[in-house]
Amino acid sequence: MKTPKDIPEACANCGIRNRGVCAHLYAEELSKLDSLSRRRRYRPGETIVMEGSRGVVGNVIDGTLVERKTMADGREQIVSLLFSADFLGTPLSNQADATVDAVSDVMLCTFDRDQFEAAAADLPGLSAAVHEQARAELALAREWMLLLGQKxxxxxxxxxxxxxxxxxxxxxxxxxxxxxxxxxxxxxxxxxxxxxxxxxxxxxxxxxxxxxxxxxxxxxxxxxxxxxxxxxxxxxxxxxxxxxxxx
Amino acid sequence: MKTPKDIPEACANCGIRNRGVCAHLYAEELSKLDSLSRRRRYRPGETIVMEGSRGVVGNVIDGTLVERKTMADGREQIVSLLFSADFLGTPLSNQADATVDAVSDVMLCTFDRDQFEAAAADLPGLSAAVHEQARAELALAREWMLLLGQKxxxxxxxxxxxxxxxxxxxxxxxxxxxxxxxxxxxxxxxxxxxxxxxxxxxxxxxxxxxxxxxxxxxxxxxxxxxxxxxxxxxxxxxxxxxxxxxx
DNA sequence: CGTTGAGTTGAGACATTTCAACGAGCGTGG
DNA sequence: CCACGCTCGTTGAAATGTCTCAACTCAACG
Structure with missing residues (x-):
C-alpha cells in the first residue's frame, strides 16, 4: 500500500486504487500503467472473453463476473467468480481457459496485452501481484475441487x-x-x-x-x-x- | 532449451535437465540454482508436505506424487498428480494448500525456500517458468472442476x-x-x-x-x-x- | 392482461453409493 | 511348503441422494 501524491487522476478517483494489483504500485508505476489503460463498460449477460480466445487483461473496477467452461452438449461449470478489485485474464498465456461473462453492470480497466506484459517485465511489483492472484485462484479452484468431488x-x-x-x-x-x-x-x-x-x-x-x-x-x-x-x-x-x- | 557446456555435473546427468523449469535456464543460472539444491528420496506412501505447512520447493526428478485435500471427517479429494519434471511447491506462498504424498519411489531436487525465492528474483527465466507452471496447474484444476461438477x-x-x-x-x-x-x-x-x-x-x-x-x-x-x-x-x-x- | 423468466415445490426415475461377499496376489511365520 | 492375514480389485444387490419432469407462483414488462 503506497500513498504517493502524484498518482494519475483516473487512479485517484478509482474505487480500487488501494486494492488488487494497483495497491502494490508506486506513483510512477501507476502512471505508467494508467497511460496504457482503457476503461470499458459491459452489460449484464455480455460475454467479455470466449474460452480459447486471447482474451482481455485488466482490473475489475466494479461489478460481478463469472468464468465458465462449457461441454460440447451444453453442460456448464462456473470455475470462478470475479468481483471488484479482482484481476481478469492471464498475461503470459495466450489462450483463455474459460469464457467470462458480465453478470451485473461491469466496469473494467483494461490493458493492451502486449503493453501490459512489457510493463509487467519492468515492474516487479506488478508481475508479483498478478502471479499472486493466479496462485490465489489456484487455491480457490482446489478448494472447489474438494467441494465438487466430495461434498x-x-x-x-x-x-x-x-x-x-x-x-x-x-x-x-x-x-x-x-x-x-x-x-x-x-x-x-x-x-x-x-x-x-x-x-x-x-x-x-x-x-x-x-x-x-x-x-x-x-x-x-x-x-x-x-x-x-x-x-x-x-x-x-x-x-x-x-x-x-x-x- | 539452452545447450551450454559448463553445466553442473548433477544437472548434466539429470533426467529432467531439459524439461520443467530447468529447461529455461542458462548454464550460469543452472549452476547458481544447483548450488542451492539438495536431492531427497521418498518412499511410496511417505508424506512430503502437510496441508497448511510451509512445505517443500523443488523439482520432481522421478516418481509419482499426489496432492490431496482432506475434510474433517476424512473424505479426500486428490487435486493434482505430479510426475517427473513437474515443479512441487508454491514459492511466494507460505502455506501449502494441499498435502503431498509420494505414490511411488520419488526423487526430488529440493531447494531452501528463501534461497530459491532470492534466486528467482535474480533469474527472470526461473520465476517465469515457475509462474507458468502455476498457470498450467490452474488450467488443469479448472478442467477438473468441469469434470467433477458436470461429468x-x-x-x-x-x-x-x-x-x-x-x-x-x-x-x-x-x-x-x-x-x-x-x-x-x-x-x-x-x-x-x-x-x-x-x-x-x-x-x-x-x-x-x-x-x-x-x-x-x-x-x-x-x-x-x-x-x-x-x-x-x-x-x-x-x-x-x-x-x-x-x- | 397475457407473456416471459426466475424460483419453488412435488413425485418419480436414475446414477452412483453403500453394504456385502469373493478372489487374487503377496509377504509372514509356522 | 502351506496356512494365514492383509490389501487391492472386482462383482452383486439394495439403499439413497440428486436429477428429471412437471406444475405452480410471483414479479417484471410490453
Whole structure:
C-alpha cells in the first residue's frame, strides 16, 4: 500500500486504487500503467472473453463476473467468480481457459496485452501481484475441487454462503473472522439460482431445496432469493463440512 | 532449451535437465540454482508436505506424487498428480494448500525456500517458468472442476485416461496429437483404484465398474489393473464428453 | 392482461453409493 | 511348503441422494 501524491487522476478517483494489483504500485508505476489503460463498460449477460480466445487483461473496477467452461452438449461449470478489485485474464498465456461473462453492470480497466506484459517485465511489483492472484485462484479452484468431488448438496450450499461471508469480511476488512463468529450477516447473493447451480455442480431445483433445508435448520433466513441472513457462522461452518459432526 | 557446456555435473546427468523449469535456464543460472539444491528420496506412501505447512520447493526428478485435500471427517479429494519434471511447491506462498504424498519411489531436487525465492528474483527465466507452471496447474484444476461438477462417472474415467494419454504424448513429444488419433496406446496407470476414485470424486467400486463398461464398449482393453490399452482415441474422446454424441 | 423468466415445490426415475461377499496376489511365520 | 492375514480389485444387490419432469407462483414488462 503506497500513498504517493502524484498518482494519475483516473487512479485517484478509482474505487480500487488501494486494492488488487494497483495497491502494490508506486506513483510512477501507476502512471505508467494508467497511460496504457482503457476503461470499458459491459452489460449484464455480455460475454467479455470466449474460452480459447486471447482474451482481455485488466482490473475489475466494479461489478460481478463469472468464468465458465462449457461441454460440447451444453453442460456448464462456473470455475470462478470475479468481483471488484479482482484481476481478469492471464498475461503470459495466450489462450483463455474459460469464457467470462458480465453478470451485473461491469466496469473494467483494461490493458493492451502486449503493453501490459512489457510493463509487467519492468515492474516487479506488478508481475508479483498478478502471479499472486493466479496462485490465489489456484487455491480457490482446489478448494472447489474438494467441494465438487466430495461434498453433498447441502454442504456445497453452505460452503458457497461461507465464501460470500468471507469475501465480505475481506472487503470490509475491519474485523477478523473470530470476532464475527456470532454476528448475524445479511448477504446479497450476487448470482442467480442457475449460476449457483452451475457453480456448485447441482441443479436449480436442488439449490432451491437445500436453501430451504438450511432455513428449516435455523442456520439462515431467506428474505428473498437474493438476500440471505446468516444466523450462526459456526453452524454454517458445520453445515459446510468444515467441522466433524460428532453426532 | 539452452545447450551450454559448463553445466553442473548433477544437472548434466539429470533426467529432467531439459524439461520443467530447468529447461529455461542458462548454464550460469543452472549452476547458481544447483548450488542451492539438495536431492531427497521418498518412499511410496511417505508424506512430503502437510496441508497448511510451509512445505517443500523443488523439482520432481522421478516418481509419482499426489496432492490431496482432506475434510474433517476424512473424505479426500486428490487435486493434482505430479510426475517427473513437474515443479512441487508454491514459492511466494507460505502455506501449502494441499498435502503431498509420494505414490511411488520419488526423487526430488529440493531447494531452501528463501534461497530459491532470492534466486528467482535474480533469474527472470526461473520465476517465469515457475509462474507458468502455476498457470498450467490452474488450467488443469479448472478442467477438473468441469469434470467433477458436470461429468458422469464413465466420462470421468475416460477423461482420466485421456489425460494419461496426453501426458505420454507430451513426454515422448515425437508426434502431434492428430497423428496418433488412431493408434493403440498401452498405458501404465500410475495410481491405485482408490486414488483414481479420490481424484475423480467417485468410489472404488464405481471406478471398477466403469472401467469394465469402457472395456465392454470396446474402447479399451484391460490387461491388468495397472495396464490399459486404448483402442481408439476418438472413441475415448467421445466417451469423455469432448464431442457431442449426436446419437 | 397475457407473456416471459426466475424460483419453488412435488413425485418419480436414475446414477452412483453403500453394504456385502469373493478372489487374487503377496509377504509372514509356522 | 502351506496356512494365514492383509490389501487391492472386482462383482452383486439394495439403499439413497440428486436429477428429471412437471406444475405452480410471483414479479417484471410490453
Amino acid at each position: 453433498r448438496a447441502i454442504e456445497r450450499i453452505a460452503t458457497f454462503l461461507l465464501r460470500l461471508v468471507n469475501r465480505r469480511l475481506n472487503v470490509t476488512c475491519l474485523h477478523n473472522f473470530d470476532d464475527l463468529m456470532d454476528d448475524a450477516q445479511t448477504l446479497m447473493i450476487p448470482i442467480s439460482r442457475r449460476q449457483i447451480a452451475d457453480f456448485l455442480g447441482l441443479t436449480t431445483e436442488t439449490v432451491s431445496r437445500k436453501f430451504g433445508e438450511l432455513r428449516d435448520l435455523g442456520v439462515i433466513d431467506i428474505a428473498d432469493a437474493r438476500h440471505i441472513t446468516v444466523h450462526s457462522l459456526p453452524r454454517l461452518r458445520a453445515a459446510a463440512g468444515f467441522v466433524d459432526e460428532l453426532a | 458422469r462417472a464413465i466420462e470421468r474415467i475416460a477423461t482420466f485416461l485421456l489425460r494419461l494419454v496426453n501426458r505420454r504424448l507430451n513426454v515422448t513429444c515425437l508426434h502431434n496429437f492428430d497423428d496418433l488419433m488412431d493408434d493403440a496406446q498401452t498405458l501404465m496407470i500410475p495410481i491405485s483404484r482408490r486414488q483414481i476414485a479420490d481424484f475423480l470424486g467417485l468410489t472404488t467400486e464405481t471406478v471398477s465398474r466403469k472401467f469394465g463398461e469402457l472395456r465392454d464398449l470396446g474402447v479399451i482393453d484391460i490387461a491388468d489393473a495397472r495396464h490399459i490399452t486404448v483402442h481408439s482415441l476418438p472413441r475415448l474422446r467421445a466417451a469423455a464428453g469432448f464431442v457431442d454424441e449426436l446419437a
